[in-house]
Amino acid sequence: MCFIILVSFLGQAYASTARGKVSKVIVRDSDGLVYVTVEGERTAKPTCATGSYLIIKNENSASGKRQLTLLLMAQATSKVVNITGYGTCIRWPDGEDINRVIIEK
DSSP states (O other), X not given: OHHHHHHHHHTSOOOOEEEEEEEEEEEOTTTOOEEXXXXXXXXXXXXXXXXXXXXXXXXXXXXXXXXXXXXXXXXXXXXXXXXXXOSOOOSBTTBEEEEEEEEOO
């Protein structure tokens, strides 16, 4: 039993954080995918996130729309953002899903 719990724990992906200025916000018409790149620091990404970008998990949800608004605002005003991921790549297989976006002073 302990072995199963340990294997389950070790198999989980860990969420990364990205801190810096938003360099790109890309929105694709073909599938609605919204992804962002940040110039700055990034902690260890989950193994699935082979791309250098982070992705809004659900661009059609209210929180996804708010995340996009914050990211565009930060880019337009050259503010530093602090993004925390989910540790998953559900929306797109090689980019980590965004959980939280903070605009710093």
